[in-house]
Amino acid sequence: MAMATALSESVTGLGPFFALRIHPHGTEPGGPWQPMSRPLLEERVAAVGERLAATGGRPPGSVETRVAASVAHLGLAARLISPALAAAVLHGKVLAPGLTELRWQPVIGGPIPLSLPDSALVDSPAGPPTSPPERLADELSTRLLDGSLRELADEMGEFSVSRHILWGNTASALNGAATMITTSRPDLATPTRTLTSLLLARPPLRSTTTSAAGGAFRRRSCCLIYRAAPDRKGALCGDCALAR
Template sequence: MTLDPDLAALRPLGGFFALHTQAEGSPGPAGVLPTLARAYREPADSASPRAPDDPLTSRVRAVVRALRAPEDRIGASVAHQGLAARLWSVALGCAALYGSVPDLAPELLRWDPDGSAPDDLWLTRVRARPGNAATVAQVVVDAHLEPLCAALRARYRVAEGLLRGNAGSALASTARLLEQWAGAHGRPEVAARARGLTADLFAHPYLADAGVLTGAAFRRRSCCLYYRAPGGGLCGDCCFTRPPCTSA
């Protein structure tokens, strides 16, 4: 199935999977939004890596405010997981539904860092690539998760293992949602492709130590820190069975 310019097959899966697209050369509503390539770059003022006009800083601050988080690194972790989930959803959804994935190069994706969840993304040009696990890993891990991880570690000193765990959690959640949709709509071939791709992706070096995938269930080896936010708790795939004591 050839990719269509609107990636319309993603829309029935809901907002978590859907991606805005725009005609090539048209500024569209996202014309003033930053690209993800800009978000991953070091701010121009290297002495102030959390400059107020930096889109990644804006996103983390928005999440910190929404969670009333006591630490910036909590907001950084939750923001990271949200963006990782959106990238996985587009890539894995397209690979399972179309058999191809769009080129999601950071300079082609515009992002609204002040938007609500799930993250709003605009793809400015739809270019098809093979829908195999190696290409999905290149499109998501190499192009996005590695530079995003480096940027967040530099700005907020978030542990790399935590971020890899986030990436694994986001992939496992995406795969479960895709399989649930496929089961509800009589698309066993979509479920089978999603399951096979997910297993192959968890064998990738970036994700191999993130946790253990058993069927559709994933148990990560790290914690995303959400429990440290007021009213937060443990996620279903957390390495902990009870929230650690946070008192001094």
């Protein structure tokens, strides 16, 4: 538990999207912490849709469910992948709980509070920070991308969001996490970008991205958020496939 707590403190120091709490395996953190149940995911999609409608000056219920679900998924994927990438880069550890193991507070606005069991780290060591990045990428691909992130994609796919979009969201979240790490810690730029590139080259993220002019990151899909604006004419994200 002490090792997991120390890791969470160093990861949290990178910023709010990396913040996490650690609770003992087999216990419940209590209070406002909740399992990521289907009813709560449904409530979150509905709440995100209402927030998008209000932000765009549209009436309640006017945002397509799949648009709200995609935006909700992107935020959740970012919260799962950001601390995991940081733990791998900082400590050479794999932080990959099953979706049913983690606890969250489904607040709207800002990064979602996240609590993970200590077993998510202790049972998944990938070696010291000097471990070959290929080994870390293999571990993260198996335990995270094909673990909780695939489980999350399965859940959010029930809202009529295509897998192409969901894995594009995941790739975008990964790139966003890498950008935040390298901004906060320029000294970690090389290992962060190396590991990120290796993950993007592995299934299920392979073929989800391409490069824009100058080598900038560009996804091959769209998160659909532009459709939440009036007349579906909202601004596009900087890494969107529709951006020119």
